[in-house]
Amino acid sequence: MSSDPWGRVDETGTVYVRTADGEQVVGSWQAGSPDEALAYFERKYEGLVVEIGLLEKRVKTTDLSAKDAQAAVDHLREQVDAHHAVGDLAALRVRLDKLVETVEARREERKQQRAKQSDEARHSKEALVVEAEELAQSDQWRAAGERLRALVDTWKGLPRLDRKSDDELWHRFSHARSAFSKRRKAHFASLDAQREEARKTKEKLVAEAEGLSASTDWGPTAARYRELMSDWKAAGRAQREHEDDLWNRFRGAQDVFFAARSSVFAERDAEQTENLKLKEELAEEAEKLLPIGDLKAARAAFRSINERWEAVGHVPRDSRPKVEGRMHAVERALQESEETEWRRTNPEARARAEGLTGQLQAAVDKLRGQIEQARSQGNNSRADKLERELEGRQALLDQALKGLQEFGG
Structure with a gap:
């Protein structure tokens, strides 16, 4: 018989282990000596020690689940309780x-950690739902759409809650996204309709x-182009591709018209500038007749100058009053000289003055x-010409009235 502090082998080869409840049969050994039997079952004990040590380490240092850890403990406990080892x-x-x-x-x-994570996930998902519902009312279509897509990615990264809570929150979240998509679709459908209407309007413009680009009716056509531009701006934008x-x-089309107009106006301006130069020279020539000495010669010279004046075309509008005023001044001086001469040479001056005055x-x-x-008829050029004639007649009338006063009238 062989023994150690934790077990023994009797003469029949039966191996026992000592426990607090007394000796328990470990097994029977017939293949060798009692010492070999004890050594064999002691090695079995050491194997259990190693397995328990490994499980202790796994529980402390890995993320072994509680379920798997408990299963491993139960398996080892069954082996310990089976008393198939000495120790x-x-x-x-x-x-x-x-x-x-x-x-x-x-x-x-x-x-507790899962409960905390679940609580955090709930708060996070509730915050996502609130933000999604706010975004559902946004008109910032691009930014809000991108943000909603980001919220979906965030949602997917969060843990699931209990089925009821998760389904309720997801329903609100999904409904907010659908509402936004519906509003955005309606907006862009309306926008497409507006742009199509703008395209049709702009096609007409x-x-x-x-059609107006070849017009030579410069003033009215330019005014119409301005109106068309206002209509263009009011029409809104068409589709990008149109x-x-x-x-x-x-x-x-506008460029064609305005380029042609500019060319014509430039040519006309050059011609009128040249005409102004000619009329200034004629005005200067007329002014050299003053003061009037030989009335007959002065009258003939002025008539010649005036004929050449009339043959010259238009001058720039802003230069017209000044150059014409110089000629009118010479013309009035001639008229005054004629009136003076007439009163001096005619013995019937008074009678004639009275008749002329009338x-x-x-x-x-x-x-x-x-x-x-x-x-009243809008014929301003004729009215201007008549006013110049009126100035001359008025000057004669004033002279005649002055003559009558000189005769004691």
């Missing part, structure tokens, strides 16, 4: 009990602009009536 089995049970406590502590810790092409055609007054009245009629 301090009670110590192994103590270690296994401590492992169970550790596993239970880890289970509770993880349960382009057609009219192109807008640039329509604008290029519209602007191109004629001049009638002529002045008639001219005033003609001027008023021309103005």
Whole structure:
């Protein structure tokens, strides 16, 4: 018979292990000596010690689940309780009990951790739902759409809640996204309709602009182009693929017209500038007749100058009053000289002055009536010409009245 502190082998080859409840049969050994039997079952004990040590390490250092850890403990406990090893089995049970406590502590810790994560996930998902519902009312289509897509990615990265809570929150979240998509779709459908209407309107504007591009009716056509531009701005934008092409055609038609107008105006301005130069030279020539000495020669010279003046075309509008005023001044001086000569040489001056005064007054009245009629008819050029004639007649009338006063009238 052989024995050690934790077991023995009797004469029949039966191996026993000592426990607090007495000896327990470990097994029977017939293949060798009793010492070999004890050594064999002691190695079995050491194997259990190693397995329990490995499980203790796994529980402490890995994320082994509580369920798997408990299963491993139960499996080892079955082996210990089977008494198929020689050693301090009670110590192994103590270690296994401590492992169970550790596993239970880890289970509770993880349960609390999951509860905390679940609570955090709930708050996070509720915050996502609130933000999504706010975005559902936004008109910032691009930014809000991108943000909603980002919220979906965030949602997917969060843990699931209990089915009821998760489904309720997801329903609100999904409904907010659907509402936004519906509003955005309706907005862009309306926008497409507006842009199509703008395209049709601008097609008409382009057609009219192109039709006017060859016009030489400069003033009215330029005014119409300004109106078309206002209509263009009021029409809104067409679809992107049409807008640039329509604008290029519209602007191109205007450019053709205004380039032609600028060319004509430049040519006309050059001609009028040259005419102004000629009329200034004629005015200067007329002014050299002053002061008047030989009335007959002066009259003949002025008539020649005036004929050449009339043959010259238009001058720039802003220069016209000044250059014409110089000629009128010379003309009035001639008229005054004629009146003076007439009174000096005619013995019947008084009678003739009276008759002339009446004629001049009638002529002045008639001219005033003609001027008023021309103005009312919009014939400003005729009215201007008549006013210049009126100035001459009025000057003669004033001279005649002055002559009558000289005769004591």
